[in-house]
Amino acid sequence: xxxxxxxxxxxxxxxxxxxxxxxxxxxxxxxxxxxxxxxxxxxxxxxxxxxxxxxxxxxxxxxxxxxxxxxxxxxxxxxxxxxxxxxxxxxxxxxxxxxxxxxxxxxxxxxxxxxxxxxxxxxxxxxxxxxxxxxxxxxxxxxxxxxxxxxxxxxxxxxxxxxxxxxxxxxxxxxxxxxxxxxxxxxxxxxxxxxxxxxxxxxxxxxxxxxxxxxxxxxxxxxxxxxxxxxxxxxxxxxxxxxxxxxxxxxxxxxxxxxxxxxxxxxxxxxxxxxxxxxxxxxxxxxxxxxxxxxxxxxxxxxxxxxxxxxxxxxxxxxxxxxxxxxxxxxxxxxxxxxxxxxxxxxxxxxxxxxxxxxxxxxxxxxxxxxxxxxxxxxxxxxxxxxxxxxxxxxxxxxxxxxxxxxxxxxxxxxxxxxxxxxxxxxxxxxxxxxxxxxxxxxxxxxxxxxxxxxxxxxxxxxxxxxxxxxxxxxxxxxxxxxxxxxxxxxxxxxxxxxxxxxxxxxxxxxxxxxxxxxxxxxxxxxxxxxxxxxxxxxxxxxxxxxxxxxxxxxxxxxxxxxxxxxxxxxxxxxxxxxxxxxxxxxxxxxxxxxxxxxxxxxxxxxxxxxxxxxxxxxxxxxxxxxxxxxxxxxxxxxxxxxxxxxxxxxxxxxxxxxxxxxxxxxxxxxxxxxxxxxxxxxxxxxxx
Amino acid sequence: xxxxxxxxxxxxxxxxxxxxxxxxxxxxxxxxxxxxxxxxxxxxxxxxxxxxxxxxxxxxxxxxxxxxxxxxxxxxxxxxxxxxxxxxxxxxxxxxxxxxxxxxxxxxxxxxxxxxxxxxxxxxxxxxxxxxxxxxxxxxxxxxxxxxxxxxxxxxxxxxxxxxxxxxxxxxxxxxxxxxxxxxxxxxxxxxxxxxxxxxxxx
Ligand code: SF4
Ligand code: FES
Numbered sequence: 007x008x009x010x011x012x013x014x015x016x017x018x019x020x021x022x023x024x025x026x027x028x029x030x031x032x033x034x035x036x037x038x039x040x041x042x043x044x045x046x047x048x049x050x051x052x053x054x055x056x057x058x059x060x061x062x063x064x065x066x067x068x069x070x071x072x073x074x075x076x077x078x079x080x081x082x083x084x085x086x087x088x089x090x091x092x093x094x095x096x097x098x099x100x101x102x103x104x105x106x107x108x109x110x111x112x113x114x115x116x117x118x119x120x121x122x123x124x125x126x127x128x129x130x131x132x133x134x135x136x137x138x139x140x141x142x143x144x145x146x147x148x149x150x151x152x153x154x155x156x157x158x159x160x161x162x163x164x165x166x167x168x169x170x171x172x173x174x175x176x177x178x179x180x181x182x183x184x185x186x187x188x189x190x191x192x193x194x195x196x197x198x199x200x201x202x203x204x205x206x207x208x209x210x211x212x213x214x215x216x217x218x219x220x221x222x223x224x225x226x227x228x229x230x231x232x233x234x235x236x237x238x239x240x241x242x243x244x245x246x247x248x249x250x251x252x253x254x255x256x257x258x259x260x261x262x263x264x265x266x267x268x269x270x271x272x273x274x275x276x277x278x279x280x281x282x283x284x285x286x287x288x289x290x291x292x293x294x295x296x297x298x299x300x301x302x303x304x305x306x307x308x309x310x311x312x313x314x315x316x317x318x319x320x321x322x323x324x325x326x327x328x329x330x331x332x333x334x335x336x337x338x339x340x341x342x343x344x345x346x347x348x349x350x351x352x353x354x355x356x357x358x359x360x361x362x363x364x365x366x367x368x369x370x371x372x373x374x375x376x377x378x379x380x381x382x383x384x385x386x387x388x389x390x391x392x393x394x395x396x397x398x399x400x401x402x403x404x405x406x407x408x409x410x411x412x413x414x415x416x417x418x419x420x421x422x423x424x425x426x427x428x429x430x431x432x433x434x435x436x437x438x439x440x441x442x443x444x445x446x447x448x449x450x451x452x453x454x455x456x457x458x459x460x461x462x463x464x465x466x467x468x469x470x471x472x473x474x475x476x477x478x479x480x481x482x483x484x485x486x487x488x489x490x491x492x493x494x495x496x497x498x499x500x501x502x503x504x505x506x507x508x509x510x511x512x513x514x515x516x517x518x519x520x521x522x523x524x525x526x527x528x529x530x531x532x533x534x535x536x537x538x539x540x541x542x543x544x545x546x547x548x549x550x551x552x553x554x555x556x557x558x559x560x561x562x563x564x565x566x567x568x569x570x571x572x573x574x575x576x577x578x579x580x581x582x583x584x585x586x587x588x589x590x591x592x593x594x595x596x597x598x599x600x601x602x603x604x605x606x607x608x609x610x611x612x613x614x615x616x617x618x619x620x621x622x623x624x625x626x627x628x629x630x631x632x633x634x635x636x637x638x639x640x641x642x643x644x645x646x647x648x649x650x651x652x653x654x655x656x657x658x659x660x661x662x663x664x665x666x667x668x669x670x671x672x673x674x675x676x677x678x679x680x681x682x683x684x685x686x687x688x689x690x691x692x693x694x695x
Numbered sequence: 696x697x698x699x700x701x702x703x704x705x706x707x708x709x710x711x712x713x714x715x716x717x718x719x720x721x722x723x724x725x726x727x728x729x730x731x732x733x734x735x736x737x738x739x740x741x742x743x744x745x746x747x748x749x750x751x752x753x754x755x756x757x758x759x760x761x762x763x764x765x766x767x768x769x770x771x772x773x774x775x776x777x778x779x780x781x782x783x784x785x786x787x788x789x790x791x792x793x794x795x796x797x798x799x800x801x802x803x804x805x806x807x808x809x810x811x812x813x814x815x816x817x818x819x820x821x822x823x824x825x826x827x828x829x830x831x832x833x834x835x836x837x838x839x840x841x842x843x844x845x846x847x848x849x850x851x852x853x854x855x856x857x858x859x860x861x862x863x864x865x866x867x868x869x870x871x872x873x874x875x876x877x878x879x880x881x882x883x884x885x886x887x888x889x890x891x892x893x894x895x896x897x898x
Contacts, residue, residue, distance in 0.1 A: 170759035175768040186761045187746065 010077035025068035025079055026054055036081055037090065037119045039097075039204045040156035041069035044260065045165060051097075051156045053119065055089040056081045065089035087123070094123040100135045101205070102151050109147075110206030112219040116154065137182050143190025144678040145197055145265060147214050153183050153207035159199040166262070168393045168414025169193040183207070190682050194386035194663060197268040201251065201261075212269055212675045213249050217241075225587035226253055228574055229267040230321050230567045231667060233489035234365070234385045235576030236263055240271075240568050240587035247271050247568050247588045257366045257637075258576065264386040265679070266663060266670055271568070273673030277551045279563035280592030290561065295593070299607035301560050305543045306525055306608060311338025315514040315523045318344040318502050319530030319548065320491030320667055323572030324581070324631060325620045326547075326564075326597035327493070327502045329612060330529055332623070333601055336610040340505030341514055341523065344497025346531045347659070348511050349453055350461025351487070351494075353503040356630075358465065358645035359495065361578040362483035363448045364637055369395050371484060373444035374403040375420075375437065377427060377468060378656040379452020379488050382413050383663040385577070388488070389413060402444070404437045407454060407656040422655040424455070424464055431470040441475035448477060448484030453659035456487075458652065466646030478642050485642075489577040490659050490666070493530075496575040499628045518542035528554045529597070530564065532668050547600060549590070550668035562604070563594040566669060570596045571617070573624070573631065580637045581630065704747030710740045714755065726756040730766050734773055743774040771826070779814050779821030781859050784838045787824045790831035795848070799835050800824075802852035806860075819860065832876035833869050846871045 009018045012029050019028045024047070026036050039051035049070035056068045057080040065085055080086055098120065105111045137150040155174065160183065163172040171186045171193075185191055191199070200210050222241040229236040229250070237253040250271050252263035282298035283290040293301075306314065316334050318327050327344065334342050345351060351359045363371060368391045381389040395401050396415035404418040406426045420426050420437055429435035441447040451468050458464065469485065471477070477484035489495060497503075504510050509517055511534065517523030518539040526539060530548035536557035546558035549566040567574075569590040575581045595603075598620050605612040614620045625632030664679040665671045681687050706714055714733055721728040730752060737748040744767050753760035767773045774782070783803060787796045800822075804810060807820050814821040830836045833845030837852070844855055844867060851870045858865045873879055 164759075171761050173761040173765040175765060177769050186764065 008073050008075040010073050010079060012079040013081055019073055023073050025056060025071045025073055028073050029068065029081055034081055036068050038069055039115060039154060040158060042158055042202065045158060045161040048157050048161065051154065052093045053090060055086055055093065057083045057085045090123045094120060095125060097154050098124065099130045101154065102134065108152065108206035109209040109214060114206060115204035135179060140184045141188040142185050144675065144682050145211055145269060146191055146200060147209045147211035148207060150182060150207055152205045154205055155181055156204055158202045159183060159208055162199055162202050163191065163193060166390050167193040167195045192683060194265050194382060195262060195390060197265045198262050210249065212272060217243050217248050222248065225585045227568065227584045227587055228582045230492035230574055231267045231270055231670060232264065232385045233492050233494060233577040234259060234388050235492065235574060235580060235582050236267055236387055238263060242588045245589040247274055259387045262387045262390060266676065269675045270670040270673040272675050273669040274566050274568060276672040278591045279549060279551055279555060279561055280594055281563060282593065283561035285559040298560050298562060299604055302545055302604065303607055309524060313524040314339040315341035315509060315517065316527035316529065317346050317511055317514060317531040317534060318493060318497050319346055319532060320493050321567060322493040322497065322529045323574060323597060324496040324500060324624055325572055326529060326601060327497055327500050328620055328624045328627065329598040329601035329614055330527065331500060331502050332612050333605050340508030342502055342508065343504060343511045343514065344493060344502040346511055346534050347453060347457045349456040350465055351456060351498060352465065352645040353498045353501060355643045355645035356640035357483065357485065357642050359487050359498050360640055361486040361488060362640065363486045364578045365391060368392055371395060371446050371448040372401055373441050373447040375441060375449045376403065376405040376407065376417065377449060377451050378407045378455025379450050380411060380658045381450065381488060383660045384452060384488055384490050402440055408658055423653050424651040425653055427464065427467045427471065428651060431467045431474060433474060438475060446482050446484060447475055448486055451487045453490050454656050457659065460652045462647040463649035463651045466648040467651065469646050483642065492574050495577060495579055496573065499575055499630055501627060547597060548668065549594065550672055552668035552671060562600050564597040564600060565590040565594050578637055579640065581634050583634055702745060702747050704737065704741060704745060704751045707740060710736055727758045729756050730758055730763055734767055738773060743777050780819050781839050782821050782823065784823045784825035786828050786836055788827040791835040794834040796835040798849040799837060799847050799852045802849045803856055806853050806856045842867045845869045
């Protein structure tokens with residue numbers, strides 16, 4: 007380990023560390039534009055110049071210089087400062103200095119560094135160069151005259167996102183950053199280039215000219231638009247969510263955020279349920295809470311529990327599911343399910359429904375079998391983790407499911423239907439050898455494989471693959487279920503599933519159609535076929551006027567994830583909590599409180615008077631929910647039901663990445679993304695940017 | 696010298712032969728190394744580098760098309776629009792300029808009636824300025840295709856263009872008969888050594 011001194015402080019770092027990183031360890035910050043710890047080193051902005059002895063008597067780029075024994079680095083010497091001033095002057099020659107009309111203003115690296123190294127006047131009297139805007143699609147707005155050619159955006163899209171569609175054309179004075187033929191940036195991670203761009207060349211199109219960073223109140227929270235549980239920061243002004251940014255969590259999302267999670271938030275302002283509704287003469291009319299509860303009471307009172315059912319949706323929080331489960335308990339119903347897509351997940355064995363390898367664990371896997379899963383759409387940030395693993399080398403991936411879709415890393419197409427899975431489980435397929443030869447093989451089982459009628463048999467077959475190829479060993483469990491719903495693992499952990507003799511989602515729907523179920527409680531469940539619920543009395547509790555609300559007889563307005571403090575368990579089994587960032591509209595209330603109030607109106611008052619009691623009850627049902635932010639490894643036990651499988655090909659769980667939940671379906675930005683990326687309509691409309 | 700930017704491009708069988716020979720020089724999995732020569736080859740066939748060329752070269756070399764486009768736009772030797780059959784590039788950098796590149800340009804403008812960036816109506820000639828082409832010893836000079844024409848004057852330039860117009864043979868290299876970049880009027884040192892025609896481009 008080489009020893010060196012930086013600004014007179016001695017430090018010993020592993021060989022291969024760069025001078026800039028070594029300085030960081032000491033807490034000495036060297037200014038930089040192009041360097042980013044998650045991207046390859048480009049060394050092209052020259053802002054990080056330092057003085058290094060011994061060596062040639064000129065400043066050196068610290069981001070690209072590996073440390074060496076006995077180096078004497080000065081980050082703040084006369085030479086270093088003068089060099090950076092010079093670099094800054096060059097950068098500003100062609101920079102438009104249009105900070106007052108630039109969205110990056112106030113959070114711009116160039117602006118910040120110019121405070122330290124900039125001059126108070128310009129010595130450049132010629133015309134500045136100007137560059138035309140580049141079209142990059144509905145999410146990224148460009149002002150390329152501001153670009154300082156750090157190539158962070160190019161490196162991100164090429165390396166992390168795996169979509170090599172950005173690049174720098176021309177050279178020198180004429181260099182311009184663009185996408186190939188100015189096509190929209192077709193990546194589910196494109197929003198991250200806005201975060202990475204150190205200047206205002208790439209900014210968020212939906213957020214354009216909306217707010218200044220110092221006007222925003224920032225709340226650290228959790229995303230629930232996919233099951234990854236990305237850590238986010240929610241920026242709010244006057245109670246309104248204006249933007250969502252990623253927050254660092256190495257174990258979950260590193261520092262990336264998927265486009266839907268970032269941009270669907272304008273759906274929080276559309277289609278909101280802001281008051282209770284009761285259906286009168288076929289018409290939904292606004293009502294008071296008392297009227298709504300009275301309507302429910304009139305229907306439920308005296309009804310046998312077996313005629314009541316509840317389905318929890320994809321964004322239901324643990325607190326609400328706890329309360330609803332208990333309410334169903336006191337009403338004597340065992341007809342409840344949190345798997346509205348009908349996934350044949352086994353709730354009794356936790357290891358059977360978790361992403362056991364953990365997200366971070368993907369990086370230690372050396373072989374991967376994807377079954378009925380499209381991680382690029384189901385969890386884009388997790389997919390970037392798989393790509394990262396692939397880039398590290400010595401990794402083989404195979405896929406059973408719809409072929410041809412580019413996942414940004416090569417996959418061997420093994421087949422499209424479950425028979426291949428059975429062959430691998432029985433060791434009759436060459437890929438079984440690949441998995442057996444691997445030290446830490448893993449399987450990712452998607453909802454495309456489990457929502458089928460033979461899902462339970464497929465789950466059993468996947469388990470058999472795990473057993474026969476050595477996926478479960480001391481300290482490693484490669485059996486990983488990739489969920490699409492943020493609520494799913496929490497629901498299963500809480501046992502929000504049919505009790506003894508109870509009906510599951512399919513049974514409940516059939517029951518509604520046949521009249522066996524008379525009251526159906528939908529807790530934010532919109533992805534079921536709401537037209538096939540027969541004459542059932544439907545109570546819809548949720549935040550948006552989506553499919554469920556349209557069918558409802560009583561609507562109870564709930565809060566969305568940015569408006570409540572609620573617990574969600576991500577696909578790897580990590581309980582995390584959202585925070586209150588903005589206010590809900592009108593009468594909308596926290597979901598568990600609504601259920602608690604309803605229980606009182608039904609004379610079945612639940613002993614849940616405070617959020618502490620709800621959380622205590624949660625931990626009582628499943629102790630795992632008592633510890634936040636930690637993954638508790640699950641014991642490997644028997645699950646799934648062996649049986650015959652269908653030969654029908656797997657389908658994908660998501661038809662349109664940009665619209666998967668009430669929030670994203672209500673979002674104008676997501677509608678625009680659908681138009682451009684899903685329907686392939688690249689033409690801009692007059693309302694763009 | 697034809698085609699729109701987006702028209703698909705394919706190598707003719709003869710050019711494809713050459714492309715394969717070029718790619719064979721690089722190890723398997725390193726097809727990317729062939730991007731530069733293949734772009735050049737395509738330009739020889741089509742006359743310029745169209746989007747179709749970029750995409751075909753990307754496909755053959757298994758390189759992301761954006762990376763091919765980056766390379767193609769980095770080097771000025773790749774043309775991004777159709778040019779005249781004789782694309783005349785006149786060096787106007789310091790050495791040529793001091794030695795009379797203004798006269799060379801004037802001669803071409805007078806003879807063809809086009810300006811820098813222009814093209815004759817019959818698509819026979821197009822004119823461009825070039826940065827230093829590395830023949831400063833024999834300045835001023837211009838380049839047409841693969842050939843250099845050096846030691847030019849107003850008259851010799853006009854003469855050169857006139858001959859090209861008529862399709863007559865032209866003299867490449869130095870127009871005043873010096874060999875390589877040796878001094879005007881023959882070698883001044885190692886004279887004996889050179890006359891034995893062991894080295895240099897003695898005619
Ligand atoms: S657009 Fe931004 S991130 Fe991309 S090269 Fe320019 S300054 Fe860097
Ligand atoms: S940060 Fe070192 S050159 Fe850009």
